[in-house]
Amino acid sequence: MNIAMIRYILGKVTMIVGVIMLIPCICSVWYREKEGIVYIITSLSLILFGFLISMLKPKNTTIYLKEGLVATSLSWIFMSIFGAIPLCLTGEIPGFIDALFESVSGFTTTGASILSDVEALSHTSLMWRSTTHLIGGMGVLVFLLAVIPTKGGSQVNLMKAESPGPTVGKLVPKLRQTAKILYLIYIGLVVLEIIFLLCGGYTLFESVNTAFATAGTGGFGIKNDSLGSFSLYGKWVVAVFMLLFGVNFNFYYFIIMRQFRKGFEMSEVRVYLAIIAVSTTIIAINIRHLYESLGLTITDSFFQVLTVMTTTGFSTTDFDLWPTTSKLIMFLLMFCGACAGSTGGGIKVSRFIIIIKTLKKEMNSLLHPKNIKKIQSDGKTIDHDTVRSVNVYFVAFTVIFVISSLIVSFEGYNLTTTLSAVTATINNIGPGFDAVGPTCNFGGFNILSKLVFVFDMLAGRLEIFPLLILFHPLLYKNIYASAKNDYIEPIRSK
């Protein structure tokens, strides 16, 4: 266990959190809000603290998979705690667990809130909530990889642990370059959305916050009715950008490289678009009678399908009032999630593609017991390890889902509320149904349930295993052994 390297990464992550906390500080200067003082003090102390921790650069920078997983989950846990501090200190969210819930919800791009009156928050805190979405969407470690020079290839394990999807590949040979390209595409899209929203007559503050929340597929709104009061233009801009942020970012790289065919032949993107089209159509037909004009029907169904499928969680209407068929489709879409390699959460379209192909293969082998069939996607054979990891992921997901629901059920909410609350958090969506529906919030749950949600949100964002490994007893034996031996530096041939 390379403890020195994990310490170094945690130090750097602390510094990054400190630096991005300067964004709400700028906002507080603009609006002359005194909350800014809390933010600037927290920010500076985080930068100093992170600097001190990471001052010594470890000699051995090798990160094996286990170090990658541990560093990732610890980074996210620390980041969430740091993010909660200013929310708590300004007194806007007095309870620390509540502040932690809000912070985790921000970083994991869930967008679930414990606040009933969002508009009561200062601009500074609203900005901070949106900023956590921005950094959480693409990932803090990917950001770290883009800014610090790395040596050797083992750092790819950090990206693997943080980026969503069954397989994580590089776009270009150099890891740092890959991380930079991803962030450039990401920031480029954010800027584009801000411009579009500004053109729609929204203020800079509204545009930036909404764009940040869309980018991370987060869903924190700055109004009590989320995006309900947005104009038709605004809703469509946000909907289209939700769609874009839910696409695998490899797609954009192919487009930039002018390999259009390769981009549009990505089966995951096609299936993703198909699911959106079909769901929108069915829901539009199903809810047609609730609306006067067809345009509004389509706008609302399209927007709601995207907000749930990409796991953003904005709302323009209370879909809790929709007919059962529509609600059920929404519920299923919550699990489906966006593409792998996007900023969205959920189980991911590509995993479902693999699962369904595995199912087909198993059915085939019932008919022909000696049948051998390799699972393929985009003309490439999917490695057996990948297939296995997808299946295991599915099982782990189900187990966590069941246990979480069980713990939350002791609170005595009805079945819909309990299940959808867990669904909405583990898939990083935000709103669920009934008591946690689009117009309600998570404020009513007790501390135990909130901690379960915090765990679920982190597990959902990091795709379970980085977090689960922290509970493995062997890990601690490992840490103990290497702490005792003071980590023997391997002999290098050079």
Add this chain to the structure above:
Amino acid sequence: MSKNGLKIIIVGAGKIARTIVAQLVEEGHDLTIVDISYDVVEEFTQAYDCMGVVGNGATYATLKEAGIETADLFIAVTASDELNLLCCTIAKQFGDAATIARVRNPEYNREVGYLRDKLGLAMIINPELEASKEIARILFLPTALEINSFAHGHAELIKIRLPEGNMLDGKSIASLGKNITNDILICAVERNGDLVIPHGDFILQSGDIISFAATRKSCLSFLKMIGFNTKGVRDTIIVGGGIACYYLADQLLRSGIDVKIIESDTARCEELSELLPKATLINADATDKELLLEAGIHNAQAFVPLTGIDEENIVLSLYAREVSNAKLVTKITRITFSEVISRLDLGSVVYPKYITAEYILAYVRAKQATIGSNIETLYQLFDSRVEALEFSIHEGSAIIGVPLKELKLKKDVLIGFIYHKDTVIIPSGNDIIQEGDNVLIVTTHHGFTEIGDVLQ
């Protein structure tokens, strides 16, 4: 060192690829590795900062995915000669990349020039041939552990181990220059696994492994002076009749050295006997002690295990060390445990993979360094911990015309010799480097690409 790296595609994720990938990534090139096996590619992308593509490197689709259109260099090092040639031919059709293929089969080797011209290859590498050339050089001068030629054969870099009670034991390098000879230059000393680029006040000890640069003539006279035997061997036992064995035996027989080959496979023996009519072929298993004695290991002047199994080579060498005074040359294919192996007394150790890697690296560096001085050749010594680089000096370089003692060199950098108009100068502090010279630099730094890099 933030020069733009080259885009390099390597097909075949084997041992050679491993050696060069590590080095090329460190030098800042963009690498893409192509192999048919998912597991191997996965292993590479985990260990090195490179991209992996799974697929057949001879297909257009795979090459396109690897980015052949924009690649600068294409290296095919799969296990099969034919596949390597095919990969390079196809790569040539779609891109503007320079291509390098590994070709080992002696039958193709006879047509190397033809193949290179017709297929437009930049380079054909043959690890077995290069290894056997190196072994032959050592057998011609058995006192040396390793011999590399420089400046197109005008000078050599020779590695020796100082035995107990040698007259150099306890002498400083400065006194060596004063009292014995000024014609050689000690470039690097390895002691107990540590490497030093020595200065004048460095005291030599017995057991040190010394690398020195000299011309052939001054080298022989120096070795004689310090009491080394400088005669070449007259007979050799080779174990294992592989490709390297063929190349080696061929060279030795041509220079009149008797060769005995022990090979366990009957068919291969027959084949070799046709190819090498003058060699003595013994069809037997060399791990049989009696047989080795019968073959005359006691009296052999040289013993070269060249089997495909490293462990067998090591054990055979250790045994030969026990029972005879023969000069030992051991071939090691896998480089993973080179630290451990270097601690064993195996005589000269030859790593064909290193030799191949050096050739490729030298080519890549030469290709990259288009401004300033160029690297002519590159040698990696002491398991690639030390590099010896030969630069040709072009107009405008900062080091032209300055006496060497006034140059501010980096730590662990040594100017080995200056090759000036067909004469080799072993430099002293007053010598100056002129335009058009070739200069040999010895250093523990990695990644130098032009002569300016040696300055602070």
